[in-house]
Amino acid sequence: MSERFVRMAEGLSLGGAFLSALFMGLIVLLIVVEITLRTVAGASTFVASEYSGYFLVAVVVLGLAYTLREEAHIRITLVHSRLPRRWRRRVDVLVGLSSMVMTAFILVYAVLMVYETRALEMTADTISETPLWIPQVVIPVGLVLFLFQFAAFIAGRVRK
Amino acid sequence: ETVRMNCNAIYGPGNFHTKGAVNFAQKAAEYTSGAVVIEVHPGGSLGFKGPELLKAVKDGTVPMSDILMGVVAGSDEIFGLSTIPLIVNSYDEAKAYYDACRPFYDKACAKWNQKLLYAAPWPCSGLFTKAPFEALGDIHGLKIRTYDKNGAEFLKRAGGSPQSLPWGEVYSALSTGLIDSVLTSAVSGVDGKFWEVLGQFTKVNYAYPLNMLTINLDYWNALDAAQQEALLRAAAETETEQWAASRKAVEDSLAILAKQGIVITDLNPALSDDLHRIAAQMLDEFKKGAKKGSLSALAAYGK
Amino acid sequence: MMLLLLSSKWIGFSLMASGVAGMLLYKVNLPPTISIWDKIGDLMANSVWNTLNSWALTALPLFILMGEILYRTAISTRLLNGLVPWLANVPGRLYHINVVACSLFAAVSGSSAATTATVGKITLDELTRRGYHKSLAIGSLAGAGTLGFLIPPSLIMIIYGVLADASIGQLFIAGIAPGIMLACMYSLYIALRARLEPGCVPDRREEYTWADRIAALRDLGPVFLLILLVLGGIYAGLTTPTEAAAIGVVGALGLALYFRNLTLRNLRAALLSAVKTSAMICFIIAGAAFLSQVVGFVGIARALSSFIASLDLSPYTLIFVLGLMYLFLGMILDGISIVVMTLPIVLPIVQSAGFETLWFGIFVVFMVELSQITPPVGFSIFVIQHIAREDVQTILKATFPFFCIMVFMVVLVTAFPDIVFFLPERMM
Ligand code: NA
Numbered sequence: 109m110s111e112r113f114v115r116m117a118e119g120l121s122l123g124g125a126f127l128s129a130l131f132m133g134l135i136v137l138l139i140v141v142e143i144t145l146r147t148v149a150g151a152s153t154f155v156a157s158e159y160s161g162y163f164l165v166a167v168v169v170l171g172l173a174y175t176l177r178e179e180a181h182i183r184i185t186l187v188h189s190r191l192p193r194r195w196r197r198r199v200d201v202l203v204g205l206s207s208m209v210m211t212a213f214i215l216v217y218a219v220l221m222v223y224e225t226r227a228l229e230m231t232a233d234t235i236s237e238t239p240l241w242i243p244q245v246v247i248p249v250g251l252v253l254f255l256f257q258f259a260a261f262i263a264g265r266v267r268k
Numbered sequence: 269e270t271v272r273m274n275c276n277a278i279y280g281p282g283n284f285h286t287k288g289a290v291n292f293a294q295k296a297a298e299y300t301s302g303a304v305v306i307e308v309h310p311g312g313s314l315g316f317k318g319p320e321l322l323k324a325v326k327d328g329t330v331p332m333s334d335i336l337m338g339v340v341a342g343s344d345e346i347f348g349l350s351t352i353p354l355i356v357n358s359y360d361e362a363k364a365y366y367d368a369c370r371p372f373y374d375k376a377c378a379k380w381n382q383k384l385l386y387a388a389p390w391p392c393s394g395l396f397t398k399a400p401f402e403a404l405g406d407i408h409g410l411k412i413r414t415y416d417k418n419g420a421e422f423l424k425r426a427g428g429s430p431q432s433l434p435w436g437e438v439y440s441a442l443s444t445g446l447i448d449s450v451l452t453s454a455v456s457g458v459d460g461k462f463w464e465v466l467g468q469f470t471k472v473n474y475a476y477p478l479n480m481l482t483i484n485l486d487y488w489n490a491l492d493a494a495q496q497e498a499l500l501r502a503a504a505e506t507e508t509e510q511w512a513a514s515r516k517a518v519e520d521s522l523a524i525l526a527k528q529g530i531v532i533t534d535l536n537p538a539l540s541d542d543l544h545r546i547a548a549q550m551l552d553e554f555k556k557g558a559k560k561g562s563l564s565a566l567a568a569y570g571k
Numbered sequence: 572m573m574l575l576l577l578s579s580k581w582i583g584f585s586l587m588a589s590g591v592a593g594m595l596l597y598k599v600n601l602p603p604t605i606s607i608w609d610k611i612g613d614l615m616a617n618s619v620w621n622t623l624n625s626w627a628l629t630a631l632p633l634f635i636l637m638g639e640i641l642y643r644t645a646i647s648t649r650l651l652n653g654l655v656p657w658l659a660n661v662p663g664r665l666y667h668i669n670v671v672a673c674s675l676f677a678a679v680s681g682s683s684a685a686t687t688a689t690v691g692k693i694t695l696d697e698l699t700r701r702g703y704h705k706s707l708a709i710g711s712l713a714g715a716g717t718l719g720f721l722i723p724p725s726l727i728m729i730i731y732g733v734l735a736d737a738s739i740g741q742l743f744i745a746g747i748a749p750g751i752m753l754a755c756m757y758s759l760y761i762a763l764r765a766r767l768e769p770g771c772v773p774d775r776r777e778e779y780t781w782a783d784r785i786a787a788l789r790d791l792g793p794v795f796l797l798i799l800l801v802l803g804g805i806y807a808g809l810t811t812p813t814e815a816a817a818i819g820v821v822g823a824l825g826l827a828l829y830f831r832n833l834t835l836r837n838l839r840a841a842l843l844s845a846v847k848t849s850a851m852i853c854f855i856i857a858g859a860a861f862l863s864q865v866v867g868f869v870g871i872a873r874a875l876s877s878f879i880a881s882l883d884l885s886p887y888t889l890i891f892v893l894g895l896m897y898l899f900l901g902m903i904l905d906g907i908s909i910v911v912m913t914l915p916i917v918l919p920i921v922q923s924a925g926f927e928t929l930w931f932g933i934f935v936v937f938m939v940e941l942s943q944i945t946p947p948v949g950f951s952i953f954v955i956q957h958i959a960r961e962d963v964q965t966i967l968k969a970t971f972p973f974f975c976i977m978v979f980m981v982v983l984v985t986a987f988p989d990i991v992f993f994l995p996e997r998m999m
């Protein structure tokens with residue numbers, strides 16, 4: 109059961125990373141289109157700087173879980189690396205749990221933010237008038253993936 | 269017991285809206301004999317950027333904030349009224365327009381769980397260019413930096429090619445030629461030291477965009493009646509002083525620009541007619557899609 | 572906060588947790604209708620959204636992606652191969668590569684994190700593979716990487732220029748001379764180290780003729796082409812720095828295609844790796860943004876700088892004390908927050924003590940650069956930790972000499988302000 113859960117969480121993380129990579133590609137594409145339009149036709153997409161900001165949000169939050177899976181989030185292991193292995197695992201479970209609580213806390217308020225932004229019909233102050241909840245909605249999605257990956261991280265430490 | 273409140277200010281400490289907020293805070297402290305202490309945090313140092321401020325004050329994330337109205341028009345359309353191109357042409361008209369709209373602004377703020385304390389205009393905007401701007405044709409193909417969507421739409425219809433750039437990138441973009449003109453106030457022109465890169469300023473009096481100071485209603489209701497009255501008195505005085513300061517800032521900045529070698533001109537009548545025609549067209553289109561609140565406010569001003 | 576960081580909790584979370592603690596400890600005046608947890612939650616959600624939704628920050632992942640593509644294709648090896656004959660007779664040889672590459676790269680990127688990440692990704696592994704000691708390689712990377720802020724374009728200078736009402740163009744030009752001097756001092760130190768400690772440079776000492784060097788230019792060509800593409804775009808007025816980053820990505824892809832290194836597997840690995848690094852850095856940035864918001868609300872930075880103002884010091888003592896204050900703040904905050912939070916109070920004091928705004932701008936840039944390599948919150952350290960997979964103590968030890976050189980440079984600039992004024996006075 110826990111085996112299957114870990115595999116599912118890691119699969120989800122990888123899925124998030126692929127989406128994140130896709131958005132990174134989209135930023136490049138968008139900016140290249142903007143530059144080409146400007147140099148060739150003297151025109152503009154009028155959304156390049158706005159949308160690359162939105163895409164950056166997606167790149168980061170969707171990549172959070174995968175980064176954790178790959179153990180690429182940085183922690184200071186000054187003390188940690190000197191502990192005996194058993195204690196190291198306990199500390200991992202502890203910081204993993206507390207980080208999970210924090211992620212859950214942010215998740216609640218991110219959902220509230222998206223919900224309110226939508227209910228209040230807030231749009232960007234730009235030509236596109238994009239409803240802001242759309243680019244914001246990736247934040248809760250990314251945080252949910254992050255939560256799953258934390259659970260998998262803890263499960264992995266408990267099992268060993 | 270002292271009530272302490274943080275007030276977010278978007279612009280730097282030297283900006284006159286920030287100075288206004290500081291001035292208001294001093295008056296508030298004075299009139300409440302130190303019972304209400306407002307700490308102003310300039311330069312967006314509390315971490316807010318602008319468009320989210322209406323919501324941030326609504327939720328009490330920040331108790332008070334200086335808000336550029338046009339930037340929160342995406343949250344509530346009515347706050348875009350002061351950015352409609354060429355709707356007023358002088359400070360007196362701008363004040364009359366504001367007075368007509370004020371009840372509607374108050375209502376909108378209440379809907380967003382906040383109270384409008386005072387509002388004052390940015391120094392009116394004009395066009396900084398390299399070559400003289402004498403006819404509509406001169407604008408053709410110019411890469412103009414503008415600050416909002418109305419400005420972009422207006423310049424596009426006038427034949428220019430508007431660019432939206434963060435203010436921080438404007439100077440280097442001008443010096444490298446990424447843009448060649450800027451729609452902004454004389455005051456910002458002085459802030460950006462435009463004489464190093466540009467030569468002309470045309471007094472288009474394009475808009476008098478308002479900045480407002482609002483306070484979260486939960487915080488407001490937690491004050492006692494005497495404190496509220498004192499704050500209102502401070503707000504009314506600050507408002508009068510800020511309007512005067514805005515006017516004076518334009519004169520002072522124009523003098524500095526002239527001294528630094530920028531050629532300053534008025535719009536010639538033919539060009540003025542052309543631009544007003546475009547503006548009238550845009551106003552008509554805005555009214556077609558506008559909500560009731562904005563329409564009543566415009567009607568109250570006779571537009 | 573130190574405790575949180577030492578607990579081996581992830582840095583982004585440690586910063587956020589410190590922020591939460593700060594909010595809880597500080598007496599925030601709240602009306603009865605708003606709960607402190609709502610306020611904290613709103614601030615957090617807001618700082619994640621607001622910090623990441625940024626056009627200027629977009630340059631960061633793009634430059635990282637460019638570095639990843641260069642790293643995964645043969646171009647990075649070519650850069651090293653090309654520089655070998657040129658650096659072969661210089662004492663310290665390839666150790667200089669970080670200094671040279673960072674100086675070049677700083678001229679296209681506005682931030683130190685991007686400079687360190689891109690160059691480090693290309694050079695660190697190559698250097699270790701060629702038998703160079705990792706510690707000097709890491710140190711020179713950490714030191715030279717911070718040139719990203721000093722050599723224009725520079726995000727920090729733009730922010731300072733706007734806040735301090737100083738000419739950004741002049742700031743840009745003023746940064747060039749100190750930047751090049753600093754790079755030279757790094758190189759000098761490396762050469763000295765190599766002389767005094769011959770063991771740290773690998774033995775293989777082939778002789779190179781001028782013919783070899785000319786031939787090596789062909790290997791260097793692609794990289795210079797790329798720099799020209801990115802730099803040229805900015806200085807010819809065709810692109811902003813963020814756009815230049817996108818062009819850099821396309822250029823790197825084009826080169827990889829030309830050299831037939833561009834496999835689907837390479838591209839996938841480069842993208843995923845860039846996602847990892849970007850998510851890691853940006854998560855910390857979001858955490859730092861939240862903490863900075865709290866520090867703003869609580870008023871720590873303000874309290875500190877008003878305290879200094881109250882001391883009424885002589886000009887040089889003032890700068891010394893300010894330097895210490897910035898070093899301290901730089902330990903716990905990111906560079907942009909430091910500038911934004913202290914400048915309103917510090918600048919008037921400095922001006923009244925008789926220092927030029929332009930000069931102080933460069934001083935502040937140096938302080939921000941130092942903050943990049945001081946623990947516990949130092950972005951260059953985080954980036955290098957990520958690339959080199961070494962622990963913080965090792966990195967700090969390797970970085971320390973370069974930290975000292977930078978401090979020495981700050982002293983020089985203070986004693987001889989003409990280093991700053993020399994270029995702007997001639998060019999504008
Ligand atoms: Na740079």
Ligand code: NA
Pocket residue numbers: 901902903904941942943944945946947948949950
């Ligand atoms: Na630091």
